[in-house]
Amino acid sequence: xxxxxxxLQLAVRIAGLSLVAVGGGNALIPALHxxxxxxxxxxxxxxxxxxxxxxxxxxxxxxxxxxLIAWQTAGVAGATVALVAFLLPSSTIAILGSRFLARxxxxxxxxxxxxxxxxxxxxxxxxxxxxLIETAARTWPEPAKFVPGLVTLLAVGVAVASVRSKLNPxxxxxxxxxxxxxx
Amino acid sequence: xxxxxxxxxxxxxxxxxxxxxxxxxxxxxxxIDDFAEGYSLAQALPxxxxxxxxxxxxxxxxxxxxxxxxxxxxxxxxxxxxLVAAAAIAHVTRAPRFVAAESAIVAAxxxxxxxxxYRVFSTIVxxxxxxxxxxxxxALAVGLHAVSMPVAxxxxxxxxxxxxVFTRARP
Numbered sequence: 001x002x003x004x005x006x007x008l009q010l011a012v013r014i015a016g017l018s019l020v021a022v023g024g025g026n027a028l029i030p031a032l033h034x035x036x037x038x039x040x041x042x043x044x045x046x047x048x049x050x051x052x053x054x055x056x057x058x059x060x061x062x063x064x065x066x067x068l069i070a071w072q073t074a075g076v077a078g079a080t081v082a083l084v085a086f087l088l089p090s091s092t093i094a095i096l097g098s099r100f101l102a103r104x105x106x107x108x109x110x111x112x113x114x115x116x117x118x119x120x121x122x123x124x125x126x127x128x129x130x131x132l133i134e135t136a137a138r139t140w141p142e143p144a145k146f147v148p149g150l151v152t153l154l155a156v157g158v159a160v161a162s163v164r165s166k167l168n169p170x171x172x173x174x175x176x177x178x179x180x181x182x183x
Numbered sequence: 184x185x186x187x188x189x190x191x192x193x194x195x196x197x198x199x200x201x202x203x204x205x206x207x208x209x210x211x212x213x214x215i216d217d218f219a220e221g222y223s224l225a226q227a228l229p230x231x232x233x234x235x236x237x238x239x240x241x242x243x244x245x246x247x248x249x250x251x252x253x254x255x256x257x258x259x260x261x262x263x264x265x266l267v268a269a270a271a272i273a274h275v276t277r278a279p280r281f282v283a284a285e286s287a288i289v290a291a292x293x294x295x296x297x298x299x300x301y302r303v304f305s306t307i308v309x310x311x312x313x314x315x316x317x318x319x320x321x322a323l324a325v326g327l328h329a330v331s332m333p334v335a336x337x338x339x340x341x342x343x344x345x346x347x348v349f350t351r352a353r354p
Contacts, residue, residue, distance in 0.1 A: 060261025063231035090230020116343030117223035123321025125300035132293035141279035158294025180287025
């Protein structure tokens with residue numbers, strides 16, 4: 001394929017992913033894997049796993065995995081195309097949806113809809129956290145019997161500490177990194 | 184906007200908990216209730232949660248230009264860092280201790296997510312028991328990989344909406 005057709009393919013496929021990406025960046029990983037590795041062969045399995053690790057460990061929203069994969073496929077032009085293709089559809093929908101709800105603020109149906117969103121948000125956050133714990137246990141070098149227990153303990157400890165204090169969350173991430181280096 | 188750029192540069196393992204700290208704890212741009220409402224909407228719609236939240240808030244405060252600026256502020260600076268980091272490590276093998284620290288950060292970010300979920304839940308003022316049941320069902324269904332996130336979101340929101348509308352006391 002020539003460069004332009006790769007960029008076009010990235011734009012079309014990633015805009016499509018943007019429209020089904022409910023639940024945030026991490027929820028998107030399986031669908032992205034299907035497209036990028038299995039179907040369209042943008043990157044190898046090894047590069048994909050490396051990109052997932054990097055996008056988790058690096059700062060910023062986890063959706064940066066998408067421009068990162070596109071960068072591996074087609075350089076800076078690919079990353080730029082991927083970023084715009086992913087952000088434009090979903091951000092437009094978010095803005096229009098938010099304006100619609102603000103306009104009909106007094107409707108009891110809107111109140112019921114807003115009420116219904118919150119428990120689902122909380123539930124999805126918990127399930128994403130569980131997926132992250134699994135990821136941490138899997139990516140720990142030299143997996144040992146104590147690793148699943150250790151990462152769970154780390155997560156629960158950070159949760160309790162974070163609820164009870166107003167410190168910047170980075171404090172807890174840094175403490176965890178230190179534990180990771182020392183163990 | 185500088186606040187958002189800073190947020191983008193700090194959000195390890197997902198930006199949700201950092202967003203809470205930046206918007207609510209430190210700057211008081213949003214009340215905890217506004218945060219829960221905005222984040223819930225951002226999460227229920229397709230796209231990256233915090234990016235959606237920034238688009239919504241940017242639009243609410245400064246119109247479409249604000250939305251574009253907010254989305255760029257939250258995505259572009261960290262993207263540059265990620266790409267530079269990717270280019271830097273492309274040819275080196277990473278030390279196991281470094282990988283262990285990465286994994287520990289991922290585990291800790293799971294802990295921060297638990298805490299943020301707790302805060303979102305604490306903003307539900309009516310029908311908390313029903314909310315807890317729905318939240319638990321969603322967490323279990325998705326956490327055990329029985330249902331995908333879009334399906335769980337659709338079913339969970341529809342169920343909560345339906346129950347709330349049809350069981351509300353008629354005046």
